[in-house]
Amino acid sequence: MEKHYAVIGDPIEHSLSPWMHNAGYSASGVDAEYHRFCVKPSQLAEAVEGLCALGYSGWNVTIPHKEHIIPLLDILTPEARRAGAVNTVKIQEGKRIGHNTDGAGFVRSVEGDLQGFKGKNAVLLGAGGASKGIALALAERGMKVHILNRTLEKAEELVQAVERAGGTATSGEFASGDWLTEVDLLVQTTSVGLHDEPYPFSLEGISSGTLVVDIIVTPRETAFLKDAKKQGCRTQDGLDMLLYQGVLAWEFWLGGQAPVEEMRQALKKQLFQRMFYEG
Numbered sequence: 410m411e412k413h414y415a416v417i418g419d420p421i422e423h424s425l426s427p428w429m430h431n432a433g434y435s436a437s438g439v440d441a442e443y444h445r446f447c448v449k450p451s452q453l454a455e456a457v458e459g460l461c462a463l464g465y466s467g468w469n470v471t472i473p474h475k476e477h478i479i480p481l482l483d484i485l486t487p488e489a490r491r492a493g494a495v496n497t498v499k500i501q502e503g504k505r506i507g508h509n510t511d512g513a514g515f516v517r518s519v520e521g522d523l524q525g526f527k528g529k530n531a532v533l534l535g536a537g538g539a540s541k542g543i544a545l546a547l548a549e550r551g552m553k554v555h556i557l558n559r560t561l562e563k564a565e566e567l568v569q570a571v572e573r574a575g576g577t578a579t580s581g582e583f584a585s586g587d588w589l590t591e592v593d594l595l596v597q598t599t600s601v602g603l604h605d606e607p608y609p610f611s612l613e614g615i616s617s618g619t620l621v622v623d624i625i626v627t628p629r630e631t632a633f634l635k636d637a638k639k640q641g642c643r644t645q646d647g648l649d650m651l652l653y654q655g656v657l658a659w660e661f662w663l664g665g666q667a668p669v670e671e672m673r674q675a676l677k678k679q680l681f682q683r684m685f686y687e688g
């Protein structure tokens with residue numbers, strides 16, 4: 410029987426998830442379809458009821474619903490509970506299960522390059538929702554996490570959340586500093602760079618062994634990543650985090666292994682089309 414999945418958010422036109430998941434279903438012969446729906450915050454509860462009534466097997470949740478959907482669900486996985494946010498819902502035996510694949514998706518996207526996390530230093534720029542998921546997932550794997558944010562109080566709150574979860578974290582000013590010389594993984598999670606604007610500080614002096622990631626998907630190479638490359642660092646854009654949160658959602662819904670390469674190619678193809686044909 411054909412299964413139905415979706416992503417809900419507002420706005421939603423930018424979402425690449427339908428291409429990624431539908432390509433995956435075709436590649437592995439899964440009888441399913443994935444849709445996207447714009448859901449206004451005031452209509453989230455009705456939308457959830459509607460998806461259940463229509464027989465959807467699960468859906469992804471994006472901005473601005475990741476936290477507000479929690480009271481509408483029956484069960485949270487430990488990942489969702491820890492993050493305080495849900496990006497994936499599965500309907501199982503009539504129950505709505507909330508899960509979060511953002512943090513683990515990020516970890517999957519860097520683990521091949523980093524070759525181990527324990528005792529290594531991660532610096533996160535930004536202390537919003539995206540940073541929280543990543544900070545908790547990295548700390549859980551034994552990394553020491555240093556969080557820098559424009560608003561220091563928010564970085565401090567995130568440090569406390571990491572410590573409550575049993576991890577090690579510190580906070581600091583959103584600026585370059587001594588941390589540049591002792592960082593194994595540097596992650597840019599703020600919205601600076603989304604519109605190709607210059608980054609407010611330079612990475613000059615960063616150790617060249619650092620893996621530098623910007624979680625922004627478009628533009629593919631932000632000014633921040635260009636700077637990192639110039640300093641001799643390895644770089645990674647936001648595509649792989651997007652890919653692996655989708656891969657993990659797939660595996661949560663359907664079991665088995667998702668066809669990662671086909672899903673990656675579908676994402677790249679759709680991004681390329683948007684860049685060249687839709688300005």
Ligand code: ATR
Pocket residue numbers: 534535536537538539540558559560563583598599600601
């Ligand atoms: P997300 O869920 O995508 O992480 P968010 O919760 O709105 O989004 O968080 C946005 C992050 O980008 C915050 O860390 C924010 O810093 P503040 O906490 O000081 O607001 C950061 N940010 C946004 N614009 C910024 C700018 N111009 N300079 C520095 N940081 C910025």
